[in-house]
Amino acid sequence: MTLAEQFNIQDYPIVIGIDFGTTYSGCAYSLANSEEVIDIQKWPKQNNNVYPKTPTLNFYQNNTSVMTQWGNAARIIMQRPASRSSVLLKQYKLYLDENIAKDLPPLPNGLSIVDAISDYLRAFHEHAMSELKKAIATSDKSQCRYCLTVPAMWSDKAKGTMREAAIQAGLIQPSDHRDRLMLISEPEAAALYCEKKCEQFNLKHKDRFMICDAGGGTVDLIVFEIDERGGRRLRECIKGHGQSCGSVFLDRRMRKLLKKKFKENLATIPTSAFDTMMDSFVDLIKPQFDGIEEQFLSLPASINIGSINNSSIGLEEGMLCISAAELKQEVFNPVIDEILSLVENQLQKAGSLKAIFLVGGFGSSNYLFKRMQDEFGHAVPLIAVPPRCELAVVRGAVYFGMNPTVVASRVSRCWYGIDTTTLFEDSIDPPEYKLIRSDGSVRCDNRFSVYVNRGQSLDTDYHVSKDYYAYYPHHTICTLYATAAEEAPRYTTSPGVFKVANFDIPMPALTGVVEGEQVGLSIKMYFGEVELRVEAVIRGKTYGTTCTFDPEY
Known part of the structure; x- marks a missing residue:
């Protein structure tokens, strides 16, 4: 068990932001004594296309579990x-969305999601450090601290998995202070970028604005x-919301449309031909589609069909014409309608907004902007796409790394609490939960003791302290429960309640204390940060704890 030491940001003068994305990932950095944020623009094998991100793809030869490209x-x-x-592993970030992961097949080659992410981050980080060395003549990792972005809709377990993968990839060591690697939600990072870049929009004290971070997956x-x-x-100011309805779901619908058009030839068309057509869709059609022009x-050449002409599907001389109406109906509208519904829901809760900023790769879509303008332009004075919106998240991560206190408060998305016993009420509590103690008192087991309310505004240093005792030298395990239900649950066994994690609090070596002696301790749970943090105070000293997430959660 280690003492919780103070973190000194002066020890790490280089701040590196990493946006690990579903389809593309990016990196930017800054020196602590500079306001300038520099994007890493050169990535391996990018040819002449200098795009400041690189595909989130892993290649494994045959059935091995060693990433080679x-x-x-x-x-x-x-x-x-x-x-x-x-195996070409792609879009595996979606495995960290529990709502989707339950319907996905196991990762190939015996890989775990931690393995896949850490394999990629290790190679990604090594390249970033080599680019850093060219620019500022240093690749000394010991001078670097990191800010890694995660979807706001992710669970605490998913965030913990991301931290575990980053440590396994060697970004920091397990023994390093946890603040050497900070997590920030992607829309928060984008908000910091927009707030910096959009001074011309004259947002003032008490003005509210929405970030719509539309990426590849979420x-x-x-x-x-x-x-x-x-x-x-x-x-x-209100509980955030998110959903897996990013641009990869356009890709899935487009592939389905292509297969429908070529249904008579599916047996002979190789997968690589569909992949080539999808690359053209992703690179050429998806970004600039405006809902008006046919595409x-x-x-x-590998498509292997009998004739390059078929008027019934719009094929003429090997060129497939798809009307704007068909693309809207079959590909774009079903996904964008989900986004508009999310925005409408947030707008109703937020009341008056001064602006909506669209960021992320999908956020730069012309058609998404048009639909947003048509739907909400009458209610919101400004709907804007900030410059280089695809870099808003990674640049904002660097801004956060340089000034973590710029986000003053967050809103809890769940009820959090622990399992406790309370006075038994015959008219309410089930008889199987009745406990009769030696002193004759009748208690109810499995009660949910609320620490944090769903929708509660939490300052970033907000924490709950509870006093316990343990018998020396035995350790203590504290279990945290949560639910996203509308109402506070009565029991830890209520529908929708899940075990978030066990926090293991080992007993430190104490002088003058004999085995079996009672030792008082306070457990402090911090809920206002992006990640849960738990500390134990024993005999006036603060210790870090080990968190084990529930495998079923």
């Missing part, structure tokens, strides 16, 4: 005939209020 190189090697039995919404008391800070796809 990543990013653009993984995509290139997978196109070789010899790679047909190999769409996260967050509403902030500007607080200019004692410096300009941001306060989350064209050139058939690859």
Whole structure:
């Protein structure tokens, strides 16, 4: 058990932001004595396309669990005939959304999600450090601290998995102070970027604005209020919301549409031909589609169909024409309608907004902007896409790393509490929960003792302290429960309540204390940060704890 030491940011003059995305990942950095944020623009095998992100792809040869290529190189090697039995792992970030993961097949080659993410982050980080060395003549990791972005809709367990993968990838050591690696929600990071870049929009004290962070996998919404008391800070003012309805779901619908059009030839068309057409959709059609103009796809030579003309599906001389109406109906509208519904829901709760900012790769979609403007332009004075909106999250992560106190408060998305016993009420509590103690008192077991209310505004240093005792030298385990239900649950066994984690609090070596002696301790749970943090205070000293997330959660 280690003492919880103070973290000194001066020990780490380089701040590195990492946006690990479903489809693309990005990195930016800054020196602590500078306001300038620098994007890493050069990535392996990107050819002449200098895009400041690289694909989130892992390549595993045949059935091995050793990643041999990543990013653009993984995509290139997978196109070789010899790679047909190999694995190109993509969109695996979706495995950290429990709502989707339960319907996904197991990862191939015996890989765990921690393995897949850490394999990628290890190679990604090594490249970032090599680019850093070119720019500022140092690649000394000991000078770096990190800010990693995560979807706001992720569970505490998913965030914990991300931290575990980053440590396994070697970004920091297990023994390092936890604040050397900070997590920030993606829409929060984007809000910091927009707040910096959008001074021309004249947002003032008490003005509210919404971030719609539309990425590859998730769409996260967050509403902030500007607080200019004692410096300009941001306060989350309503419970954020998110859903897995990012641009990869456009891709899935587009692939389905292509298969429907070529249903007569599915037996002979190789998968690689569909992959080539999908690459054209992702690179050319998806970003610039405006809902008005028809779009064209050139058939690859490998498509292996009898005729390059078929008027019934819009095929002429090997060029597939898809009307704007069909693309809207079959591909874009079902996904964008989900986003608009999320925004409408948040808008009703937030009341008056001064602005909505669209960020993320999908956030730059012309058609999404048009639909947002049509739907909400009458109610919100400004709907905007900030410059380089695809970099808003990673740049905002660096801003947060340089000034973690800029986000002043957050809103809890769940009820949090522990299991306790209370006075038994015959008219309410089930008889099987009745406990009769030696002193004759009748108690109810499995009661949910609320620590934090769902929708409660929490300052970032908000914590709950509870006093306990343990018998020396035995350790203590504290179990935390949560639920996203509308009403506070009565029992830890109520529908929708889940065990979040066990916090293991080992007993330190204490002088002058004999075995079996009672030792008082206080457990402090911090709920206002992006991650849960639990500390134990024993005999006036503060200790960190070990968190074990429930495997079923």
